[in-house]
Amino acid sequence: MARPAILFVAVALSVLAAGSAAAQSSAPLQTPLPGTGPVTDPAEIRYCLCAHESVTTLGAEVDAETQHHQALQDRLAALDKQLVDSRGNVDVNQNEQVDAYRRLVEARERTMAEFTYDLTPRLQKLVARYNAQSQAYNAACTTRSLDATTLETVKAALVCPAEPAN
Numbered sequence: 001m002a003r004p005a006i007l008f009v010a011v012a013l014s015v016l017a018a019g020s021a022a023a024q025s026s027a028p029l030q031t032p033l034p035g036t037g038p039v040t041d042p043a044e045i046r047y048c049l050c051a052h053e054s055v056t057t058l059g060a061e062v063d064a065e066t067q068h069h070q071a072l073q074d075r076l077a078a079l080d081k082q083l084v085d086s087r088g089n090v091d092v093n094q095n096e097q098v099d100a101y102r103r104l105v106e107a108r109e110r111t112m113a114e115f116t117y118d119l120t121p122r123l124q125k126l127v128a129r130y131n132a133q134s135q136a137y138n139a140a141c142t143t144r145s146l147d148a149t150t151l152e153t154v155k156a157a158l159v160c161p162a163e164p165a166n
Helices: 002-024 042-087 095-141 148-156
Strands: none
Touching: 042 095, 042 148
8 A cells, every 4th residue: 555655656756846747648647546437627637736735845944943953052062162172171260261161151041042042943844744734635636646637737826825934
């Protein structure tokens, strides 16, 4: 059962990437599962194309946010190392050294607050949206083939609803 879904996804993605190459064929994109025929309803096909676009867009956002998350984690690790390295070298009788160390501690605290209270929850929310959208797309769109003729007609006039702002 999983293999036809995987095959369909691969075929559907290649058709989306190939553009007009699929327009030359009126055959379904894959052999339908037993008891089902290809999807011919333009509204269903439009939903699947837009859902695929949404999943792709959210996936790119998750990737970018994950990179930002990792960069901030790396910054925290660098600040931690800098604090450990300089802790033993601060002359408590030198106000400049104490102030520099205090500024370093404050920078680490600001970075940790941003990481903990802003970036991590934002990434978690984005991943949850991506997972929900992927599950909805998979449930509705990856178990049946799409009629190639109707697919091309829908793609030619495809307008997807705008994603809700976060």
